[in-house]
Amino acid sequence: MHREPEPTPTEPAKAADDPPLKADNGYTLGPVQAGPACCDPQPLIQVENFSLRYGLKTALANVTLDIYRGCITALIGPSGCGKTSFLSSINRLTDLIPGCGITGRICIDGGDIHDPARDVQALRRQIGMVFQKPTPFPLSIYRNIELPLHEHGVKRRADTVAIIEQVLRDVGLWEEVHDRLHSSALSLSGGQQQRLCIARALALNPRILLMDEPCSALDPIASGIVEDLISRLRGRYTIVIVTHNLAQARRIANYAAFFWVRGHAGSLVEFGHCRQIFESPAHELTAAYVNGARG
Amino acid sequence: MRIFSTKKYALFIAALLLVNGWAQPGNAAPEKLVLTGASTIAPLAAEIARRFEAQHPGTRIDVQTGGSSRGINDTRNGTAGIGMVSRALKPAEQDLQAHTIALDGVGLILNASNPISGLSRQQVIDIYTGKIINWKTLGGRDAPITAINKAEGRSTLELFLGYLKLKNSDIRPHVIIGDNAQGIKTVAGNPNAIGYVSIGAAEYEARHGTPIKLLPLDGVAATVVNVRNGTFPLSRPLNLVTRAAPQGLARDFIAFARSEQVHDLVEAQYFVPVGFR
């Protein structure tokens, strides 16, 4: 398949001819051929002393952590502790909020994302984002993916078509929608819409995926399918996911970061391997939260 | 700007040009003359213009009404090439040149069903100043009088007031109208109304079946004949005015409007052609 960082990608047209590597329920994601294993972490996103405020109100104070390439990092913690703000800072979506200011640094591959010379749109193309509620545009399924592709220079129809098929297969939606690509995306079910949003993000071939409680607005079955999909994306993408579902975080995440509100501002309490956070938390707040939620 | 659809916009403009082209087939820019002013002259001027255009292809003459003052105004500020003024020019208007094309009178009109057949000058004054408010006083049926006055700025009004030696602020009207035609229409629609309009316009309408009648003034019947022989007390010249000595198309048109070629049109409107006096 064509998505791995190794320089041996397959032509997607060929991929379409080959019988897809069949995973259990229609997914066509192949096995991870390369990429860093989670046991050998290399930081992709480095956050140093990062603070965020809206107007005079500090939303997030002094966060420092590394997010590792190819891994799934779960952000957990109670509501209002700045998890979503942190997530939106990574692709500078917070720029859109008036009165929003930051201090500290967020670096991707060593480059500061707030560098004035940084092309924000190019940055955001590298970083896909999926929101809590599925947000397909009220356009056709096809157009939903075509629109960002067109924006980023993929203008030839054949290419567009190939990519759309590829990403829809990647999220296991192809079989369900290939005969109605031109009907409205709003006609899909919630789970399908969320997978379409993931596909739309994948179409731009990002390196990082940010997910803001991607399953919380879905019913348990759809939620299960999306969760399954997310764990399949591990290794291929660096994923940062906000979740309130601790069981889900345990199931899919390699790393977990626990946020808490201290003195009206959210801050990072503890960061570590998922298992460590859940089974032997170093901080008593973490222990209380994890146990409380469990019991 | 894809959504605003440059293509569609271009199409829109193209369609517009097409409509224009269709409206004026094969004629790039006709020579144009605009006449504005007295509603009394406008119908006549429109007829003359039509004949003039037929004889001079490539010209276009637009006639708009509005009143004599507007004719003066528009000619002064250049909006119109020729102004139509249904009275003699006042001393303050000597900066303009007047070219009389016909004579007209102003007559009182009643609804055709009104039994009154004549009014004295004093009676007319009393009606318009609100001293007589019922037709019964004048020997008619028992019905309140609806006095129709013209709006400020109309030459017919000025002429009429001058004849009655009244000021406009003395008048107690019930309805105020603009054009002659509006006055005729109001009188035709209201059996108890009285109004005053151009004799030409009134006679034209009366002949075409509108239920109105002209009243004699000072015992002189309001007819074209009496205007022509100068016995009718309320008569006036119909003028075309220009800012300076007319040039080009304006000169041709004024000459045409004063020529014998249009006498039949003048008479068809119940005006008196010049040169017949």
Added chain:
Amino acid sequence: MIWSRHNILSPSVSVDTLTLWLLRGAAGAAMGVVLLILLFLAIESWPALRHISIERFLTDPSWNPGENLYNLAPMLSGTLYAAAGALLLATPLGIASALFIAYYASPHAASIYRRLVELLAGIPSVVYGFWGLTTLVPLINQLHPPGASLLAGILVLTLMILPTIALTAYAALLAVPGEYMLGATALGLSRWGTIRGVALPAAKTGIAAGVILAAGRAIGETMALLMVTGNVVQNASSLFEPIRTLAANIALEMPYAMNDHRAALFVSGLALMLLVMLLWSIAARLARNGNG
């Protein structure tokens, strides 16, 4: 190798900047229109304001520009009488129509009735005026000559502003949360009790804003009134007397007004504009407070 083949252009910030300036230019032009209107009204009014002191517009014995008399007061009163009369009639009818659509009619009837009202909102004022002239004026003339009168003006205006009031009142009623109504019904209030006790108070500001908008429209209305009110400049002492409104005065005399007379018409236009602007700002404030 799709990705490498496509030269993924870095989307330029300059396009966004360009768009922003384009939009700013357009908005500036829109703003310019208002300034231009005020500027030209002021310029054209200036000769009159210079020659004629302001109080003369209210204290001159009459409106006779030919005799240099410029009293706008009778036309102001005519305008206000007509607008007030129309509001008096149209407000209860409009609110009743809104209540009918919102709470009384069956869904089917409500949608038909609403369509009807919307259709009426779209009928040109000149058509209302024409209808008034050919139907209403002769009828009133039989009752009390001359027919063309304040009453005819009020009736025609009522028909014209009724849709505005009905539609805004309906929108305001629609915005009343359904739970309020359910709650009131659950307390055992009758339908009318619920409406009077809950719906109308909750929709009060919206309805008031609609009425004020309608008043603005009534004051600015020109053609329909020009056609049916008889246009005599006077303080009407009865419903059957003709009047002239400020707007009708402009339409009637503008074509042949000159010098100070023309300028005086621009003054009345300016006055009209300020009057309506005042009403609208009141309505806007009401609407804002209602929302906030």
Added chain:
Amino acid sequence: MAEMVSMKSMRTPRDCFAKLAIYCAALLVCAAFAWILSDIARGGMAHLSLDFVIGSPRDAGRAGGIGSILVSTALVLAIALMAALPLGWTTAALLAEYVSAGSRFGGAVRYSLQVLAAVPSIVFGLFGNAFFSIYLGLGFSILSGGLTLACMLLPILVSTAESGLRAIPDAHRLSAAALGMSRTSTLFRLLLPIAAPSLAAGLLLGIGRAIAETAALLFTSGYVDRTPGSLLDSGRTLAVHIFDLSMNVPGGDAAAYASALVLIAALLLINMVAMRLATDWQRRKIMAENSNGYSNIDAPRA
């Protein structure tokens, strides 16, 4: 709301009276409007024919038709829309998408549009006469009339388009930004197509206002009743024609009725056609820009 909240009516006398009053009011309104519409329909039908619609007016409009007047109306309308649409919609886009609530500039623009909406049409007529006809020297012409109307339509177009854009949830803007789309293409490719129905609704309202307008046109486009030869010629619109026929032409009532009927029919027709266009346009925009021929890759799969 009747379907939302079904209230069981308790039959008190006051309740019955209120119900009666409201039904009477509704009936009264219906009756009044039935009266108007039937009057116009009855008066107009007799005079209406194809010749009337396409013919030129003769004898001050008593005879002949309204063909040239329809042409003038269409031209005035076209000028007005061509001037007002780009200006209005871009202004709306600025107000809805680029200006924060507290912005001075946005506030000023919004305030001036409110003022513009409040200006009575006769005042637009005064302004158009002073500015377009005399100051710019356009005279009594289709162009002056159309531009005056454009000023009048601006607030309607802006407010409908702005509210349409504001109704789009921010989630779409966020998603688009997260996908690295520029604000410009978000606006033109995503937000405006989504807002198409409200743009169309505003357009309809604008057309309705423009076609119905008389007072603003009397002193700007004039009332020459011939087919205009160019945009600098005077042209009489349908509404002005009705005014002239009913006020100034004895015996013009029949033609006025017929013209009024045509005017109302035109308003209804434009409404329907534009609605249809809007839905089609939106459907096309919802689908891909180059969707035709997608089936060729679809086929082997099927």
